[in-house]
Amino acid sequence: MAMKKTGARVATNPTATTRARAGTAKRATTFGAAVIGLLASAVPVEAHTQTGALGNGAEATDYYQVFCSDDGTGAPGSLSVQISDQAPAAAPLVSVQVRNGPDLATSTDPTDADGAASPLIHVNVRAGSVFDVLVDKTGAGSENYVLTFHCVTGPDGTGLHTGTDIVTRQNQ
Numbered sequence: 001m002a003m004k005k006t007g008a009r010v011a012t013n014p015t016a017t018t019r020a021r022a023g024t025a026k027r028a029t030t031f032g033a034a035v036i037g038l039l040a041s042a043v044p045v046e047a048h049t050q051t052g053a054l055g056n057g058a059e060a061t062d063y064y065q066v067f068c069s070d071d072g073t074g075a076p077g078s079l080s081v082q083i084s085d086q087a088p089a090a091a092p093l094v095s096v097q098v099r100n101g102p103d104l105a106t107s108t109d110p111t112d113a114d115g116a117a118s119p120l121i122h123v124n125v126r127a128g129s130v131f132d133v134l135v136d137k138t139g140a141g142s143e144n145y146v147l148t149f150h151c152v153t154g155p156d157g158t159g160l161h162t163g164t165d166i167v168t169r170q171n172q
């Protein structure tokens with residue numbers, strides 16, 4: 001009886017130790033990857049996207065307001081935005097315009113339904129931390145899009161990700 005118990009312990013302990021080491025290594029790798037991700041780019045890990053559609057009319061415009069806030073990371077310094085024109089492929093080009101106080105920026109997705117978004121643009125906090133975000137297109141024809149938006153603590157898209165919320169003001 002006593003020998004059986006001892007044998008069982010010997011057989012079990014190395015397995016337990018191996019599992020513990022593997023778990024520690026996995027956690028360390030995950031943490032390291034997260035740190036590398038943060039250092040590599042100011043673009044945050046957390047996704048903030050808004051899917052939408054523009055109707056057939058050439059004048060169709062969607063209007064959002066993005067509310068940047070301090071979620072504990074820091075006060076917002078700028079908003080980064082880009083847009084991706086989604087399938088089905090259609091003739092019009094889809095653009096996004098961002099405004100804060102006197103500052104405006106625009107970005108257009110040059111190719112429909114290729115999976116690549118427009119250039120990432122940044123608008124700084126100039127007059128409060130509410131940004132007007134418009135999405136429009138160059139002509140008639142329905143379009144689908146995905147808008148990506150991130151508030152960060154520094155100017156021009158730098159710093160850390162901070163509080164980000166969106167409200168739809170007009171859906172055409």
Ligand SMILES: [Ca+2]
Pocket residue numbers: 084085109110111112113114115116117118
């Ligand atoms: Ca595209």
